[in-house]
Amino acid sequence: MRQVGALTRYHLELLVRSHAWLPPFLTFALLLVIGVAPGDPLLGGLGFGAGALVPVSAWYVRGALQAEPPASRACLVAVAGPARVHLGALLAALAVSGLLAAGEVALVWWTHGPVAAPGAPRQPGAGEALQAGVLAAVVSVLLGTLAGVLANRPVLVRSPYGILAALGLAAAVLVVPGSPANAAVRGLVLADRTGEVAVNWGELPWAVVLLAAVGVGAAALAGRRPR
Amino acid sequence: MELTAVGKRYGRGGRWILRDVGLAVGPGELVRIAGANGSGKSTLLRLVAGIERPSTGRVVRPGAAAYVPERFPPALPFDAASYLLRVGRVHGLSAEAARRRSGEWLERFGVADRAGTPLSRLSKGACQKVAVVQALIAEAPLLLLDEAWTGLDPGARAVLDDAAAERAAAGGTVLFVDHDPARLAGRTSAAYRVGADGGLRPEAGETPAVDGGGPVVEVEVDLPDGAPLPERLPGAPAVAALGGTAVRLTVPAGHSDALLRGLLLSRPALRVLAVRRREEER
Numbered sequence: 001m002r003q004v005g006a007l008t009r010y011h012l013e014l015l016v017r018s019h020a021w022l023p024p025f026l027t028f029a030l031l032l033v034i035g036v037a038p039g040d041p042l043l044g045g046l047g048f049g050a051g052a053l054v055p056v057s058a059w060y061v062r063g064a065l066q067a068e069p070p071a072s073r074a075c076l077v078a079v080a081g082p083a084r085v086h087l088g089a090l091l092a093a094l095a096v097s098g099l100l101a102a103g104e105v106a107l108v109w110w111t112h113g114p115v116a117a118p119g120a121p122r123q124p125g126a127g128e129a130l131q132a133g134v135l136a137a138v139v140s141v142l143l144g145t146l147a148g149v150l151a152n153r154p155v156l157v158r159s160p161y162g163i164l165a166a167l168g169l170a171a172a173v174l175v176v177p178g179s180p181a182n183a184a185v186r187g188l189v190l191a192d193r194t195g196e197v198a199v200n201w202g203e204l205p206w207a208v209v210l211l212a213a214v215g216v217g218a219a220a221l222a223g224r225r226p227r
Numbered sequence: 228m229e230l231t232a233v234g235k236r237y238g239r240g241g242r243w244i245l246r247d248v249g250l251a252v253g254p255g256e257l258v259r260i261a262g263a264n265g266s267g268k269s270t271l272l273r274l275v276a277g278i279e280r281p282s283t284g285r286v287v288r289p290g291a292a293a294y295v296p297e298r299f300p301p302a303l304p305f306d307a308a309s310y311l312l313r314v315g316r317v318h319g320l321s322a323e324a325a326r327r328r329s330g331e332w333l334e335r336f337g338v339a340d341r342a343g344t345p346l347s348r349l350s351k352g353a354c355q356k357v358a359v360v361q362a363l364i365a366e367a368p369l370l371l372l373d374e375a376w377t378g379l380d381p382g383a384r385a386v387l388d389d390a391a392a393e394r395a396a397a398g399g400t401v402l403f404v405d406h407d408p409a410r411l412a413g414r415t416s417a418a419y420r421v422g423a424d425g426g427l428r429p430e431a432g433e434t435p436a437v438d439g440g441g442p443v444v445e446v447e448v449d450l451p452d453g454a455p456l457p458e459r460l461p462g463a464p465a466v467a468a469l470g471g472t473a474v475r476l477t478v479p480a481g482h483s484d485a486l487l488r489g490l491l492l493s494r495p496a497l498r499v500l501a502v503r504r505r506e507e508e509r
Contacts, residue, residue, distance in 0.1 A: 006316035017304035069300035078276035078294035
């Protein structure tokens, strides 16, 4: 476990030093600027932000996996084995996306106007809305990371289709009923319209289990399918 | 470290690069893998390192491996010191130990002054030194050098020669590939050649360093109060009693530095009376 921690630190530093963190970050910032104006309702802003986190988290997985040249990866694999090296990269991507999620919630909170849309039948408490927003952001990061895991090596080895697959999976995660990200984001958008906030914490463990299963599966596959 | 009936090919129907390879290398051995270009020497090392999986057969490793690749990427966006710190942490070293050891090794290779330089701005030789140091700081039970000498200056090559011999003398298993057939001559314990058919055979004409030919070094030490010799001395020296409490240790010249270091650091302290280099006339 300590070795996975050290590998996560390695990949985090790699992600930051290689500037691979920058393009997804700028894209996310642009999306927020377009989608959320100061004075907008809190719930709507949180819903939009959470939705935008899904493709950006998938992108960070790609960035973390591609920042490492094959030769230096080989050195790490000799020390720690392919599965742990892969897990380290995934956790680094997850950490950066998590940081971005925190920033997103803080920014929307900072600039928001009313809690729900002005036409809503009732205005819920801001605390409740914030809880739902944090939950949606976390779930979106987890599911976006999952999309990224599936759209990159070792699961998808033909890299020209990686970006397309990541976008498709991110969209699917957002619209397919039963997906925790779909439930969380849809809940926020609905709450924005009706003023009825439902914070369903049950989505969180479900998302964690999904990502853990897919992540561990991909890491195990990394050993069987070195490029 | 043991390979049993290992075969490797890329893709179904691909050419067998390695076929039915069996190889057992114990602690303290320094083994050369020879072969023509493209014969699968590097693939063999990568299989041992666990970077690739064998298509058939089994690879058993004693623990973590330290691996130096043929070409190290200067595209890595680290400076030397922080890269070595991060890799040292992955090896399980404390941050303090990782910094100290990488400092010592960079010093030994003469690039300590470039520790803070980004790898992308280092010369090819200096970058290769960082790649080598990355593997040496671990003191891993298994050291794999894939043409690690390529791109090093003569001084650094000699340092790496010594480092590989020291690792073996300290009980590590060292496997190396190099295009120079004289590399570590007389210091290796065995050599193998990968044939055109993918098989691995002992190299003909290679003399193991320990009992056949090659210069040896005799070290005479005095053991105060007849204390026993430290166990597991580097290089597995032959011991002969001299008069009184003195003994004579004989090792292949390649292991003499490591043996002396081991003796000087041993507790209770013993006294080194003489060090002699002798051409073996057995």
